[in-house]
Structures are given as structure tokens and as C-alpha cells.
Amino acid sequence: MHIPPGFLKPEVWISMTGISAASVGYALKKTSNDIDERRMPVMGVLAAFIFAAQMVNFPVAGGTSGHLIGSALAVAVLGLWPAMIVMTSVIFMQALLFQDGGLDALGANVFNMGILGCLISGPLIGLGRKLGRAEYPSLAIAAWLTVVAASVLCAVELALSGTTPLRIALPAMAAVHAIIGVFEGFVTVIAFRFILSVKPDILNGQRNMRP
Amino acid sequence: MKRFVILMFAVSLVTAGFVSWFASSHPDGLERVAEDLGFIGKAGESVFSIFPDYTVPGLKGFLSTSLAGIIGVCATFGFVMLLGKVFFGKKKAEGRRQKAEGNQKKYG
Numbered sequence: 405m406h407i408p409p410g411f412l413k414p415e416v417w418i419s420m421t422g423i424s425a426a427s428v429g430y431a432l433k434k435t436s437n438d439i440d441e442r443r444m445p446v447m448g449v450l451a452a453f454i455f456a457a458q459m460v461n462f463p464v465a466g467g468t469s470g471h472l473i474g475s476a477l478a479v480a481v482l483g484l485w486p487a488m489i490v491m492t493s494v495i496f497m498q499a500l501l502f503q504d505g506g507l508d509a510l511g512a513n514v515f516n517m518g519i520l521g522c523l524i525s526g527p528l529i530g531l532g533r534k535l536g537r538a539e540y541p542s543l544a545i546a547a548w549l550t551v552v553a554a555s556v557l558c559a560v561e562l563a564l565s566g567t568t569p570l571r572i573a574l575p576a577m578a579a580v581h582a583i584i585g586v587f588e589g590f591v592t593v594i595a596f597r598f599i600l601s602v603k604p605d606i607l608n609g610q611r612n613m614r615p
Numbered sequence: 616m617k618r619f620v621i622l623m624f625a626v627s628l629v630t631a632g633f634v635s636w637f638a639s640s641h642p643d644g645l646e647r648v649a650e651d652l653g654f655i656g657k658a659g660e661s662v663f664s665i666f667p668d669y670t671v672p673g674l675k676g677f678l679s680t681s682l683a684g685i686i687g688v689c690a691t692f693g694f695v696m697l698l699g700k701v702f703f704g705k706k707k708a709e710g711r712r713q714k715a716e717g718n719q720k721k722y723g
Contacts, residue, residue, distance in 0.1 A: 405644055405645045406643075407645065408659070409658065409659040409660070409662075410657055410658050410659030411649075411654075411657055411658060432698075432702050436703050439699075439703045441699070441703060442616060444696060444703065445620040446616065446619070446620060447695050448691075448692040448693075448695040448699070449619075449623040449624050449627065449692060450623070451691045451692065451694070452623070452691045452692040452695075453623055453626060453627040453630070455627070455631065455687050455691040456626075456628070456630035456631035456635075456684065456687070456688050457630060459630070459631050459638060459669060459684055459687070460630060460634050460638045461638040461639040461641070461643060462638075462639055463639040463641055464644075466647075467642070468642060469638075469640070469641040469642065469643050470643060470644055471638075471643065489698065490695060493691060493698065494691055497687065497690055498687075500665070501665050501686070501687060501690060502668070502669050502683065503661040503664050503665070503666075506659070506661065507661070507662065555644065555645075558645060562654075567657055568649075572652055573652060576648045576651065576652065580644040580647060580648060584644055602619060602622055603616075603619040606619070
């Protein structure tokens with residue numbers, strides 16, 4: 405769902421860049437307050453894994469493909485603020501090195517696929533953990549929701565830019581991504597279980613799930 | 616922790632360098648909608664390109680995608696580690712610790 409260059413008009417992409425920059429700045433501050441330096445390689449390797457997973461497009465209905473976004477997975481493993489930094493890094497590297505998503509749309513892409521997803525997943529996954537057995541359902545729901553919410557916001561940004569009318573783009577984007585989101589849910593739960601199975605104490609030291 | 620990081624790094628390399636061969640080349644959700652609604656043509660060219668569309672210029676086929684993927688995994692890992700050094704480096708951690716201890720003495 406990386407917005408290519410030219411889809412957003414300056415008012416929209418400059419605003420989104422500002423919002424994303426402020427959010428990432430806040431996430432850096434929150435993370436630096438309680439990061440254990442030994443956790444940095446875990447953040448790095450999770451970013452690398454999400455980058456890799458995003459390369460693997462899987463076919464969905466009607467000649468369309470989708471790929472993992474990974475913000476719910478990042479939040480489940482790292483907590484809210486470090487996850488935001490990880491997602492931003494992935495989307496930044498994709499735009500910078502691989503021309504996946506326009507540089508003008510970088511702020512919008514970071515917000516849609518990274519920041520928004522983390523803000524949605526954090527409280528939901530946190531709630532699921534509090535309720536005990538609801539951890540995996542809440543993770544799957546969070547993952548699905550991050551994809552659909554990103555697609556809705558993406559449609560709104562495109563409409564505000566005059567690229568396409570909202571009443572057509574919004575249902576179209578939401579419908580496709582409601583299907584892609586189901587994959588996100590499955591893959592997120594499987595990947596999280598895998599990570600827990602090789603590193604059961606990965607969640608130690610994790611604090612923030614709520615903004 | 617070290618074993619976990621090495622294992623996940625290996626999984627990432629295999630995913631980007633090998634599993635990526637089997638990635639679907641269909642348009643993604645946004646591209647699909649842009650095609651169907653007829654605004655895909657509004658997409659502009661990128662001002663510069665390094666590894667466009669996850670390929671290494673000059674290399675063809677699987678090898679190109681594999682190498683691009685492996686570079687991406689290493690670069691992403693490196694970038695986050697660099698962020699960590701800059702923003703959460705040793706000196707800063709030491710400073711915070713001292714501050715926290717100072718607060719403890721003050722209020723403890």
C-alpha cells in the first residue's frame with residue numbers, strides 16, 4: 405500500500421510529513437527513556453524481518469496481491485514506541501533504497517502503515533494480554549484492523565489530494581484490504597508464535613502498550 | 616538474546632533472498648484500485664533510483680531480487696542499530712542512570 409510519487413498534493417504530503425516526524429520524535433523520546441541497550445539488536449532484527457516479509461507478495465482474489473505490513477507484530481514483540489521506530493525505519497529504507505513508495509509520500513506512508521498501525525495495535529494487544537487468554541484473538545484483530553485502517557486513511561489522503569473521489573476510492577480500498585487483512589492476521593499470529601517459541605522471554609522488559 | 620538475533624537474521628535473509636522469488640507479481644491493493652479507478656497514470660517517476668522495484672541494476676532475474684533483498688535486510692538492520700547508537704547510545708544511558716540515581720537520592 406506504498407503510495408507512489410505524484411499521488412499526493414503538497415498540502416497533504418507536507419502535513420503528513422509533519423505529523424509523522426512529530427510522532428517519530430515522540431517515539432524516540434519515549435523509547436530512550438526505558439530502552440535497555442541490549443534490546444537494540446532485537447529491534448534491528450525485527451525491522452530486518454519485517455522488511456523481508458514485506459517483499460513476499462501473496463496472491464489474493466482477482467489478480468491482486470498483498471503483503472504483510474507488520475506493525476501489529478512489531479508492537480506485540482517490542483511494545484508500542486520501539487515498534488513505531490522499527491516500522492518507520494523499514495518504510496524509510498524502502499523509499500530510500502528501493503523506490504517503493506514516493507519520497508514525497510514518505511510521511512503519509514510512514515503514518516498509514518507504521519504509526520497508525522502501532523497506535524491501533526498497542527491498546528488492543530495490551531487489552532488482550534490483560535484478559536489472559538485473549539492474546540492471540542486480540543493480536544489477529546489488531547493486525548486485520550491495522551491493514552483496513554491504513555487503506556481507509558490512504559483513500560482519504562488520495563481524495564484530499566484530488567487524485568480520486570472518496571466515495572469510490574474508500575469502499576474499493578477497504579474491500580480489497582479487508583481480504584488482505586485476513587492474511588495479515590494469520591501471518592502475524594504465526595510469526596509471533598514462532599518468535600515466542602524460540603525466545604520465550606522476549607517480552608521481558610516490555611512496558612508501554614498504550615500511548 | 617544473541618542466538619535469537621542470529622536466528623531471526625538468518626530467517627530474514629532466507630525470506631528476502633529466496634522466498635521472495637515466489638512473490639506474486641500481481642498489483643497490490645492500492646495499485647489495483649488505482650488501475651481500476653483509472654488514476655494509476657498520475658504516479659510520477661522517482662527523482663532518483665538505487666534498487667528500483669527490488670532489483671539490482673545490471674543483474675537479471677532471481678539473482679537481482681535475491682541480492683536486492685539481502686542488501687535490504689542488512690541495510691534495515693544497520694539503520695536501526697545506527698539509530699540506537701545515535702539516540703540511545705552508551706553515554707546517554709549513563710546520563711539517564713545517573714539522573715535516575717540522583718532522583719532516588721533526592722526523593723528516596
